[in-house]
Amino acid sequence: MMARTREFDEEKVLDAAMQLFWEKGYEATSLSDLTSRMGITRPSIYSTFGDKKELFEAALRTYTMARASEMRAKLQGNPSVKEAFRNFFEDVVAEETSGELSRGCFCINTMVELAPHDEKFEILTREHQMYLSVIFQEAIERGIQSGELKTVSDAKALAQALITSLIGLTVILKSRPQRAFVDNTLEVTLSLLK
Amino acid sequence: MMARTREFDEEKVLDAAMQLFWEKGYEATSLSDLTSRMGITRPSIYSTFGDKKELFEAALRTYTMARASEMRAKLQGNPSVKEAFRNFFEDVVAEETSGELSRGCFCINTMVELAPHDEKFEILTREHQMYLSVIFQEAIERGIQSGELKTVSDAKALAQALITSLIGLTVILKSRPQRAFVDNTLEVTLSLLK
């Protein structure tokens, strides 16, 4: 039973927490950072989301769900699978290149920072990547079905290799490599789709 | 001029700091962690290495130099370039799979944690990866020279794509993916060498 009505939008403040954790990671984000960015007080955070780790987990789950559906939409929105993949990878590059900060991928950041020390996040991040690789796989199978891609391709293995390259690309973009490096990587990687 | 003689081996304690930063990252490693692992006191750390960030930088530089020469040795030690790359990638997998903790690559960890927020580490991590890609490139060129690889290959672009895949592989191993995922990725990635 609810007495006084909540003055903040739970979804909005969680999104604010997500942005912050995404930018700075778990350890480097303090409760003070969170209260000021979320616009609510410390006790409100604890009563609504639990402790810092639980809030982080909620933020990450929000992120992964949004990212998976965004990715599926992008890959399904183009009749040509090759074009869809190229556009997708180039969007990633554009996203990280534009703007002051390259936040990378929240899930990948978490895989690096927390997965080795916290089994919950080891599982959560692994399963998200596996899920993404299935989305890749479905797109590739669509390309094989339509005749755009060679029938002999191992769709699953190819999808997994592309996910691995996507992770590598996302990570190295944080060091702001030269444009040519990225372009070369993209050309060679996408040449796997044939 | 030196009065009292130093009681610790500078190289050894720096190596201890490297191990710790490698395992836990910058933020999650405290000065207390460092003193107990390095076996020296706080003032000794500060007088010898400077503050926490400077110590971290020294540790990272030690790591990158060791890693680059280790990598060059592994790639040069085999007359077959294809075999050399396969062994190299499989060594990475074995390294991360065995043992309780998958530390990943210290430089990649730093790229994720610090590069977006600290230009010094953006540059340091980028240049290390570029250096590694040149080592890859030289091995590929050797393979072209010997006739083992196709003459038309763009050695540089290929090397850069392989580095990107290596980064992706190193990162995803932190989430302990299924063996089949890794094997598939490896097969497809190494198929680029032909």
Place this chain on the structure above:
DNA sequence: AAAATAACATACCGATCAGTATGTTATTTT
């Protein structure tokens, strides 16, 4: 041997950390 000096050990600094106790205010239930 005396003076100088640098590495040592101990104990401390203010600041900040994650998390909570306490009291007030607004809304619902009775």
Place this chain on the structure above:
DNA sequence: AAAATAACATACTGATCGGTATGTTATTTT
């Protein structure tokens, strides 16, 4: 309207953070 209750705001907790002041000990230089 009274009682109950949950969200609010403020202020606090002990612990730990990175970094340093201070005094002692060992070695070198004079």
